[in-house]
Amino acid sequence: MKRRTFIKKALLATGGVITAPYIIPSGRLFATTNAPMAEHVVFVLFAGGVRQQESVLKRYLADSQKIDIEGNIMYNLLEGDAPPLKIAYGTTLPGGQKGGQPISKILSSSLQKQGTLFQELRYSKGGTGHYGGLSAGVSGHYGLTQGLRQRPLHPTIFEYARRFGGFKATDTWFVGNGISGSVPLLNHSNYDGFGSKYGGNFIAPNITFGAEKYIKGFKIYHPDDELDPIHKMQAFLNQSFQLQGGELVSLGNTEEEREKIKDFIRKTFDKLEKQQIAFPPVTDNGDNVTIGFATEVLKYFKPKITVVNIGAVDVCHGNFTSYLEALHRADHGVGHLWNVIQNQIPEMSGKTALIIMPEHGRNIAHNPITDENDWFAYDHSDSNSRRIFAQMVGPGIPSDLLVGSESNPVGDASDIVPTIADLLGFKADVMASGLIDPTARSLFDRI
Amino acid sequence: MKNIWPVFLAVLTLAGCKDKDYIYQVNEVNILPNNADKDKEKTNEQYINIVYANLYQKALSPDKLVDLSNVIQSIGDKQVAYEIIISKMMNDPLVKLPTVQEMNADPGKFITNTYKRFFVREPTQAEKTFFLNFIKSHPNLTPEHIYFAFATSSEYYYY
Numbered sequence: 001m002k003r004r005t006f007i008k009k010a011l012l013a014t015g016g017v018i019t020a021p022y023i024i025p026s027g028r029l030f031a032t033t034n035a036p037m038a039e040h041v042v043f044v045l046f047a048g049g050v051r052q053q054e055s056v057l058k059r060y061l062a063d064s065q066k067i068d069i070e071g072n073i074m075y076n077l078l079e080g081d082a083p084p085l086k087i088a089y090g091t092t093l094p095g096g097q098k099g100g101q102p103i104s105k106i107l108s109s110s111l112q113k114q115g116t117l118f119q120e121l122r123y124s125k126g127g128t129g130h131y132g133g134l135s136a137g138v139s140g141h142y143g144l145t146q147g148l149r150q151r152p153l154h155p156t157i158f159e160y161a162r163r164f165g166g167f168k169a170t171d172t173w174f175v176g177n178g179i180s181g182s183v184p185l186l187n188h189s190n191y192d193g194f195g196s197k198y199g200g201n202f203i204a205p206n207i208t209f210g211a212e213k214y215i216k217g218f219k220i221y222h223p224d225d226e227l228d229p230i231h232k233m234q235a236f237l238n239q240s241f242q243l244q245g246g247e248l249v250s251l252g253n254t255e256e257e258r259e260k261i262k263d264f265i266r267k268t269f270d271k272l273e274k275q276q277i278a279f280p281p282v283t284d285n286g287d288n289v290t291i292g293f294a295t296e297v298l299k300y301f302k303p304k305i306t307v308v309n310i311g312a313v314d315v316c317h318g319n320f321t322s323y324l325e326a327l328h329r330a331d332h333g334v335g336h337l338w339n340v341i342q343n344q345i346p347e348m349s350g351k352t353a354l355i356i357m358p359e360h361g362r363n364i365a366h367n368p369i370t371d372e373n374d375w376f377a378y379d380h381s382d383s384n385s386r387r388i389f390a391q392m393v394g395p396g397i398p399s400d401l402l403v404g405s406e407s408n409p410v411g412d413a414s415d416i417v418p419t420i421a422d423l424l425g426f427k428a429d430v431m432a433s434g435l436i437d438p439t440a441r442s443l444f445d446r447i
Numbered sequence: 448m449k450n451i452w453p454v455f456l457a458v459l460t461l462a463g464c465k466d467k468d469y470i471y472q473v474n475e476v477n478i479l480p481n482n483a484d485k486d487k488e489k490t491n492e493q494y495i496n497i498v499y500a501n502l503y504q505k506a507l508s509p510d511k512l513v514d515l516s517n518v519i520q521s522i523g524d525k526q527v528a529y530e531i532i533i534s535k536m537m538n539d540p541l542v543k544l545p546t547v548q549e550m551n552a553d554p555g556k557f558i559t560n561t562y563k564r565f566f567v568r569e570p571t572q573a574e575k576t577f578f579l580n581f582i583k584s585h586p587n588l589t590p591e592h593i594y595f596a597f598a599t600s601s602e603y604y605y606y
Contacts (some may be wrong), residue, residue, distance in 0.1 A: 025570065044488060169524075174523070176521075179517060179520040179521055184521070187523050199523070200523070201523045201524060202522070202523025203522060203523065204520070204521035204523060205521075207517050207518065207520070207521035208458075208518065208521040210541070211514060211517070211518045211521075214511075214515055214518050214532065214535060215518060215535050216530060216535075217532050217535065218531045218532075218534045218535035218538070218539065219534035219535065219537050219538055220534075221534070221592075221595075225587055226592060227593060229581075229585050229588055230592050230596050231593055232581070233578075233581065233592070233593065233596035233597075233600075234596045234599060236577055236581075237596060237597065237600035237601070237602060238600055238601040238602075240603045241485075241600070241605075242601055249488075249525070250524075250526065251523055251524050253524050255525070258526060258527050258530070259522060261522075261524060261527050262527060262531060265522075265531065301495050351593050376525060436551040
């Protein structure tokens with residue numbers, strides 16, 4: 001064989017090996033897609049409807065209460081100085097002004113400096129309701145006919161990840177801030193070909209670990225002497241019944257994974273009792289308790305995809321001061337989360353991408369409700385509630401990059417699903433599915 | 448008069464040869480297993496109410512029902528949630544369990560009673576045989592293990 005022919009054939013063979021379809025652990029044959037940038041992705045749904053004015057635009061009271069004081073109350077996420085006056089969002093020192101002590105910054109360098117900030121995205125379709133927003137965030141699809149008490153109409157990122165990425169059930173988690181507002185339904189759709197068997201695990205830790213008297217100290221059966229015969233009896237009992245089609249909707253956790261979830265719950269109760277949960281320094285609201293438990297999920301399972309939903313900011317419907325407090329604490333919680341990932345979970349440090357996006361914004365015009373500071377409250381229904389931002393930080397993500405502006409919106413709420421798929425290496429499958437919003441693109445493709 | 452006899456005999460003979468239409472009064476029956484008509488999945492509330500009644504032999508209070516339903520909703524994998532709650536209940540001395548001696552004294556009766564208690568039906572002969580052999584071959588097996596398996600089986604999630 002001539003040297004040139006040999007090289008040509010060798011190159012063709014190598015290319016063929018690289019691009020040839022391969023079989024993922026679940027047995028599905030699929031074509032190779034993009035190279036992953038990260039091994040893990042944490043997506044924070046932040047944090048119950050956030051106005052651009054008090055977050056990315058850092059206008060504090062200037063655009064909401066006609067008080068000319070600007071400043072940044074999210075200094076773990078964003079660059080900028082804190083407001084100089086009328087501090088009402090912090091903690092309260094004994095004998096001090098209510099909320100007058102800002103919470104100390106956790107991160108030495110803001111996420112804005114460490115990563116990429118899309119300053120102005122659009123929630124472009126459908127009403128700006130919480131469940132619609134959360135559903136669009138996890139499915140990349142605006143369910144215009146999406147109702148409450150109904151699973152997302154199109155597949156979620158968990159289902160794409162498990163079907164196309166071959167991840168197991170305990171590789172994917174939705175950590176909810178509670179069980180109201182249909183939040184427990186966001187871990188999978190019922191879409192044909194996807195559905196529960198590709199769903200993510202769900203936990204609402206504030207409820208689970210608040211139910212000490214009902215589950216703390218639950219019995220752990222001996223794996224060989226007790227669990228083995230129990231599983232054999234279950235298998236026999238299930239066998240004939242399942243032939244009739246009767247089976248509990250399953251997330252596809254294996255028996256081993258189920259035992260791991262039980263072990264996680266048992267150990268987390270123990271850690272809670274010993275005060276060893278990695279809660280943020282300030283945990284005076286439910287969101288930061290949720291974030292503390294989310295860090296335990298990350299430590300135990302090291303999931304490939306974790307979605308954390310926090311929502312205390314929604315208090316803005318009736319109390320603007322509490323909204324500022326919740327926004328400041330959400331920033332504190334996310335800073336803590338990133339800090340724990342980098343410093344307490346070696347398996348995820350340097351290999352994890354963090355994405356932050358509110359499920360929707362809030363109105364430009366206030367409602368008639370005032371709080372103890374005579375500040376007006378805000379709902380979410382007008383065009384201003386379609387204005388949101390997104391941040392991402394981690395391996396392969398440009399640092400200190402600002403994309404878009406108030407006058408030049410770049411990106412869409414439906415972009416997060418293809419972005420996560422891009423980070424983990426199955427973007428082509430998601431885009432080819434035809435099931436996300438037709439305009440959705442990976443945020444990397446918008447830079 | 449003599450001529451009537453042959454005619455009479457011929458009529459009698461022909462009448463005797465006529466086939467009778469027998470109609471057996473048996474209705475058509477589809478043969479299905481005992482559990483085939485359980486096609487509705489229990490809600491979390493139904494499940495927890497019924498399992499509590501089965502284990503404690505008394506009704507669950509409304510506040511406990513709400514709390515336990517919330518716990519189930521807070522855990523995505525329902526099998527995990529149910530198993531945790533039931534194994535916690537098994538720690539409670541108030542749960543009404545037969546003793547190991549009672550089970551071993553008359554395993555056949557124990558199996559029948561367990562099927563009636565949890566599945567509201569008699570076991571089939573095959574089911575009875577399986578459990579008789581299983582109890583015999585697993586000397587460390589207790590009624591708690593068997594109750595746990597029944598309360599977390601697919602058939603129990605349906606009615």
